[in-house]
Amino acid sequence: MKSxxxxxxxxxxxxxxxxxxxxxxxxxxxxxELKDVYVNNSLKTRVIDKNALIATNINTKLSKKYISAAxxxxxxxxxxxxxxxxxxxTVEPDGVTIGTKQKIAMPEGAEIENAxxxxxxxxxxxxxxxxxxxxxxxxxxxxxxxxxxDVSFNYVYTYH
Numbered sequence: 001m002k003s004x005x006x007x008x009x010x011x012x013x014x015x016x017x018x019x020x021x022x023x024x025x026x027x028x029x030x031x032x033e034l035k036d037v038y039v040n041n042s043l044k045t046r047v048i049d050k051n052a053l054i055a056t057n058i059n060t061k062l063s064k065k066y067i068s069a070a071x072x073x074x075x076x077x078x079x080x081x082x083x084x085x086x087x088x089x090t091v092e093p094d095g096v097t098i099g100t101k102q103k104i105a106m107p108e109g110a111e112i113e114n115a116x117x118x119x120x121x122x123x124x125x126x127x128x129x130x131x132x133x134x135x136x137x138x139x140x141x142x143x144x145x146x147x148x149x150d151v152s153f154n155y156v157y158t159y160h
Contacts, residue, residue, distance in 0.1 A: 039146045046107040047142045051153045054096050054104050058138070058155060061087060061098055067159045070119035070136045077117045077136060091115040091140055109145025116140070134159050 065081040090097040095105035118137040142151040
């Protein structure tokens with residue numbers, strides 16, 4: 001009787017199984033790392049989009065009327081217009097409120113820290129009506145969630 005020599009030995013099967021498992025483990029680690037990068041960049045992109053929306057809405061709100069004065073205290077700025085009306089901009093850990101009704105929230109897992117709101121008039125040596133000498137500045141840092149680095153926001157609006 002002739003023996004069949006066409007099969008694999010147990011050692012060959014164990015070696016191929018071991019090599020396959022090593023490759024699968026490395027691929028699994030790469031997939032986990034890529035998932036973390038995706039989640040971080042996704043949150044960072046959403047925070048940047050929210051900051052752009054905040055800047056656009058503040059600019060739209062403030063440029064509709066002529067500003068006569070602005071003052072800031074703590075986390076709130078009050079802008080007074082020439083017609084006597086006023087608006088408030090409030091920065092809180094969960095988002096920014098522009099006016100009384102419009103709140104733009106940060107994405108879940110991210111929060112605002114170190115908010116600095118400033119309103120000031122720059123004293124010019126020779127007053128020039130064509131030069132903006134007053135400004136409103138809103139700065140803050142967004143942290144938390146899966147962000148591996150903080151995202152900063154700095155908005156400056158100049159007016160006469």
